[in-house]
Amino acid sequence: MKSKWKQWKNFIQGSTGAVKLSMLVMGAGHIRYGAVTKGLIYLLMEVSMIVYFVTRGLSDIAGFFTLGTQKADAWSGVEGDNSIVMLIMGIFAWIVVAAFLYFYIQNVRGAYACQKRSQKGLPQIGVKQELASLLDQKFYVLVLALPVVGVCIFNILPIIFMILIAFTNYGGKIVPPELVDWVGLDNFKKLLVLSKFAPTFGKILSWNLLWAVLSTALNYFAGLGLALLLNKECVRGKAFWRAFPILAYAIPGFITLLAFKFMFSYGGPINQLIVSHGGTAFGFLDLDAKWSARIIGLLVNCWISVPSIMLLATGHLSNRDVTLYEAAKMDGAGRWKQFWKLTMPYMIFATTPVLLGQFIGNFNNFGIFYFLRGGLYMDGYFLASDTDLLINWLYNLSIDNNYYSIGAAISLIIFLITSTISLIVYVKSPSYREEDTFQ
Amino acid sequence: MRKKLDTAWTYGLLVIVAFIFFFPCLWLILASFSKSGSIYSFEGFFPKSYSLATFHKLFTDTKMYNYPRWFLNTLFVASGSCILGTFLTILTAYTMSRFQFKARKPMMKTTMVLGMFPSFMGMTAVYLLMTQFGLINHLWGLILIYAGGAPMGYLTQKGFFDTIPRAIDEAAKIDGATNLQIFLQINLPLAKPMIVYTALTSFTWPWSDFVLPKLLLKEKDLYTVAVGLMSLDETEFARFAAGSVFIALPIVILYFCLVKNMVDGIAQGAVKG
Numbered sequence: 001m002k003s004k005w006k007q008w009k010n011f012i013q014g015s016t017g018a019v020k021l022s023m024l025v026m027g028a029g030h031i032r033y034g035a036v037t038k039g040l041i042y043l044l045m046e047v048s049m050i051v052y053f054v055t056r057g058l059s060d061i062a063g064f065f066t067l068g069t070q071k072a073d074a075w076s077g078v079e080g081d082n083s084i085v086m087l088i089m090g091i092f093a094w095i096v097v098a099a100f101l102y103f104y105i106q107n108v109r110g111a112y113a114c115q116k117r118s119q120k121g122l123p124q125i126g127v128k129q130e131l132a133s134l135l136d137q138k139f140y141v142l143v144l145a146l147p148v149v150g151v152c153i154f155n156i157l158p159i160i161f162m163i164l165i166a167f168t169n170y171g172g173k174i175v176p177p178e179l180v181d182w183v184g185l186d187n188f189k190k191l192l193v194l195s196k197f198a199p200t201f202g203k204i205l206s207w208n209l210l211w212a213v214l215s216t217a218l219n220y221f222a223g224l225g226l227a228l229l230l231n232k233e234c235v236r237g238k239a240f241w242r243a244f245p246i247l248a249y250a251i252p253g254f255i256t257l258l259a260f261k262f263m264f265s266y267g268g269p270i271n272q273l274i275v276s277h278g279g280t281a282f283g284f285l286d287l288d289a290k291w292s293a294r295i296i297g298l299l300v301n302c303w304i305s306v307p308s309i310m311l312l313a314t315g316h317l318s319n320r321d322v323t324l325y326e327a328a329k330m331d332g333a334g335r336w337k338q339f340w341k342l343t344m345p346y347m348i349f350a351t352t353p354v355l356l357g358q359f360i361g362n363f364n365n366f367g368i369f370y371f372l373r374g375g376l377y378m379d380g381y382f383l384a385s386d387t388d389l390l391i392n393w394l395y396n397l398s399i400d401n402n403y404y405s406i407g408a409a410i411s412l413i414i415f416l417i418t419s420t421i422s423l424i425v426y427v428k429s430p431s432y433r434e435e436d437t438f439q
Numbered sequence: 440m441r442k443k444l445d446t447a448w449t450y451g452l453l454v455i456v457a458f459i460f461f462f463p464c465l466w467l468i469l470a471s472f473s474k475s476g477s478i479y480s481f482e483g484f485f486p487k488s489y490s491l492a493t494f495h496k497l498f499t500d501t502k503m504y505n506y507p508r509w510f511l512n513t514l515f516v517a518s519g520s521c522i523l524g525t526f527l528t529i530l531t532a533y534t535m536s537r538f539q540f541k542a543r544k545p546m547m548k549t550t551m552v553l554g555m556f557p558s559f560m561g562m563t564a565v566y567l568l569m570t571q572f573g574l575i576n577h578l579w580g581l582i583l584i585y586a587g588g589a590p591m592g593y594l595t596q597k598g599f600f601d602t603i604p605r606a607i608d609e610a611a612k613i614d615g616a617t618n619l620q621i622f623l624q625i626n627l628p629l630a631k632p633m634i635v636y637t638a639l640t641s642f643t644w645p646w647s648d649f650v651l652p653k654l655l656l657k658e659k660d661l662y663t664v665a666v667g668l669m670s671l672d673e674t675e676f677a678r679f680a681a682g683s684v685f686i687a688l689p690i691v692i693l694y695f696c697l698v699k700n701m702v703d704g705i706a707q708g709a710v711k712g
Contacts, residue, residue: 137618147590150590229449250687252686394563399566
């Protein structure tokens with residue numbers, strides 16, 4: 001902080017009038033010291049910024065705060081404000097302002113650098129040279145430009161939009177042409193307190209946490225067990241045995257899920273078998289089948305995820321330090337002891353990031369219950385069923401029923417939960433603390 | 440004696456595991472060859488009689504369910520996002536691995552935080568934005584969204600580039616090569632396995648994704664196979680099975696050909712994560 005202040009002081013004392021002028025008229029410093037083309041580009045930027053601001057920028061930013069004041073009225077022919085478009089244009093205006101500020105600072109810095117170069121008697125760097133450096137020293141700028149733009153438009157912009165939506169009353173009956181308003185934390189309050197949402201939210205959240213823990217543990221140990229089984233010395237034709245899980249891994253998830261839904265449906269083969277043996281058909285995935293549906297979900301998820309964990313664990317197992325195991329054997333450690341004292345600590349260390357990814361993936365596992373049960377609404381739940389995870393509820397609310405702002409608030413809560421857990425794991429886990437224990 | 444028992448036990452388990460994984464696949468494959476379409480006419484798990492009629496119907500009876508059209512749509516979206524996405528991802532990973540610049544650390548942290556948001560949140564927003572601007576029902580829109588988001592998953596590829604020794608770069612630099620030349624002529628050829636892996640994953644994702652197409656494609660003729668199969672009626676089980684087998688086959692073959700690359704890719708992502 002202090003050095004920054006010092007730099008600033010040096011700059012104020014050391015810069016000439018032309019450089020100081022470029023704080024007001026962009027590009028002035030550049031032109032004064034001979035970098036005319038660059039100076040003109042900066043000047044053009046400033047002019048176009050002023051034009052943009054006068055023509056739309058200011059009203060866009062105002063619109064960002066008001067979200068529209070004039071309601072459309074078909075009778076009198078008044079074309080009203082579209083709050084959502086205003087919100088988007090407002091975000092866009094803020095981005096333009098941020099970009100402009102960046103170039104503004106670059107302009108002042110550049111002007112000062114030009115002054116220094118000319119004082120030392122060095123020639124100025126031309127635009128051509130600057131462009132040529134994009135292929136060499138500044139290659140990264142050229143290369144990253146496209147991906148960064150893509151990520152900004154298709155990832156960051158939607159996320160910002162959704163975060164903002166969480167603080168409005170957009171959704172339900174309030175969609176354009178109705179006017180949307182900022183409501184602060186109301187949506188979160190509704191979720192936690194209002195009798196319409198709060199009970200559902202509590203039930204779904206607790207099942208969601210239980211599901212994430214159970215399914216991650218089940219998948220992880222089953223995958224690890226399978227890898228250990230395939231890794232045994234007595235197993236011949238490993239590639240053959242491994243082919244079966246890989247087959248399961250390669251089949252697109254939605255096919256697996258739809259197929260299992262058919263398998264457990266009323267007319268499905270399992271019920272046919274039950275009936276032909278004198279039983280009565282059982283609704284595994286029906287409205288009242290709380291735990292049977294949940295358990296089927298767990299097992300089907302296991303079927304889908306175990307192969308990838310097995311492949312991963314196989315890779316890590318072949319990297320183990322074999323001498324450790326021989327030493328343990330000599331000291332008389334049994335197989336269980338070897339597993340718990342050697343294999344497990346090593347595996348947990350090596351796979352913490354994957355385990356974390358699995359946990360978050362399972363926490364947000366949309367497909368499983370969407371396909372297995374899909375869109376059931378139950379008594380005691382608001383637009384959800386007892387197997388739905390938060391992410392399913394989010395879908396039901398915001399896509400099927402237009403509760404956009406509540407949905408956005410749930411997204412933010414999911415983000416808070418997953419990021420907190422990740423952060424704790426990140427700070428506490430041995431693979432981040434003791435990077436070279438096992439290497 | 441004990442060892443023999445252990446071996447028998449191991450093989451027993453392996454057979455059970457193989458059965459668990461193979462049986463549903465077998466069930467689906469046999470169902471696709473069934474003579475009658477409905478699941479109710481099956482005897483337990485398997486159809487009573489077999490024929491190729493369902494596959495024939497799948498491709499000719501397109502009035503209600505235009506499978507060939509869906510298949511071409513899927514192929515178009517998947518190939519488009521594969522080419523564009525691989526290109527962007529490899530570029531991002533390479534720069535993140537090789538260049539030290541001021542924005543590098545902040546960018547890595549930002550992508551990590553962004554990854555924490557439920558992917559759905561972005562999709563709802565994309566859906567809202569697209570409907571707002573009337574950009575729904577366009578296949579290229581899907582390609583842009585898939586490819587635009589692809590660089591977010593650059594970590595595996597970065598891990599790979601980290602393992603290519605920098606000494607080669609330095610040597611080339613001394614010989615007067617620019618960074619562009621170093622990338623195109625030295626590192627890109629070395630990264631072939633990683634490019635294959637990236638291309639495969641960015642092809643299979645749109646190939647089997649259903650959420651985004653379901654949100655953005657409302658016209659039946661624009662459906663991808665995933666959305667199309669979901670829209671099938673419950674009595675059309677054989678058609679569903681045939682359609683699934685047909686779309687899963689290329690992916691399964693690809694996976695078995697490239698299983699080595701896949702394993703390496705997964706392992707690298709894990710260690711360097």
